[in-house]
Amino acid sequence: VTGPQPRRVGAVFFDLFGTLLPLGPLNEACEALDPGGGAELAARWRARQLEISWLRTAMGRWADFDAVTADALGASLAERGLAPDDHRIREAVQAFAALPVRDGAEELVKALRAEGMVVGVLTNASRSTLRGALDRSGLDVDHALSVDAVEVFKPHPAVYGLAVDATGLPPDRIGFVTANGWDAAGAGAFGFQVAWLQDSAATFPPVGAPQPMITRWADLPGAFLAPLGS
Ligand code: LAC
Numbered sequence: 001v002t003g004p005q006p007r008r009v010g011a012v013f014f015d016l017f018g019t020l021l022p023l024g025p026l027n028e029a030c031e032a033l034d035p036g037g038g039a040e041l042a043a044r045w046r047a048r049q050l051e052i053s054w055l056r057t058a059m060g061r062w063a064d065f066d067a068v069t070a071d072a073l074g075a076s077l078a079e080r081g082l083a084p085d086d087h088r089i090r091e092a093v094q095a096f097a098a099l100p101v102r103d104g105a106e107e108l109v110k111a112l113r114a115e116g117m118v119v120g121v122l123t124n125a126s127r128s129t130l131r132g133a134l135d136r137s138g139l140d141v142d143h144a145l146s147v148d149a150v151e152v153f154k155p156h157p158a159v160y161g162l163a164v165d166a167t168g169l170p171p172d173r174i175g176f177v178t179a180n181g182w183d184a185a186g187a188g189a190f191g192f193q194v195a196w197l198q199d200s201a202a203t204f205p206p207v208g209a210p211q212p213m214i215t216r217w218a219d220l221p222g223a224f225l226a227p228l229g230s
């Protein structure tokens with residue numbers, strides 16, 4: 001763990017896409033749409049997905065993340081001059097909704113709960129996509145929180161506030177695990193204790209948010225198990 005020292009928390013929430021559900025398998029799904037360019041299309045799809053979510057939030061024009069995901073793929077294909085058939089596009093969107101859970105996630109959730117922590121997922125995903133992911137993964141969490149409840153996307157503070165409402169804990173007693181730097185910034189600005197699973201190429205967005213702890217998946221749950229009072 002580098003960055004701020006770990007502190008004991010009462011609850012740990014996980015981001016979903018890119019964190020509990022790594023996005024790697026999308027490269028292959030995109031290969032069917034863009035032979036030879038699958039990884040590039042997948043990266044663009046993700047970037048457009050986030051951009052559309054931020055635009056919709058800033059504009060006050062809500063549509064759920066399933067719709068945003070489908071729109072983002074359409075936009076990415078158009079940018080690359082591709083017009084695959086609807087069936088292939090649907091398959092790729094379904095691949096997004098059906099991403100497999102990261103190895104070790106179930107054990108990590110169990111270990112945190114065995115320590116008496118409340119564990120949850122806090123995600124942009126729609127309620128139905130989140131429910132599907134939890135059913136598939138066997139993750140047994142106390143709280144499954146979707147932005148559908150507030151109709152804005154991360155990093156709007158109202159989203160992180162859902163975890164405060166669900167647990168009754170103040171933000172600084174809530175741990176948050178994400179692989180997304182912008183999500184780490186949003187959660188830290190809200191006041192959570194953030195463990196960022198930093199990708200080697202990723203830099204922390206310079207938006208005035210507190211520096212997160214930087215951890216590897218293998219260092220969790222240690223990041224949140226420091227003795228009380230530390
Ligand atoms: C989510 C976004 C960050 O799952 O991917 O909330």
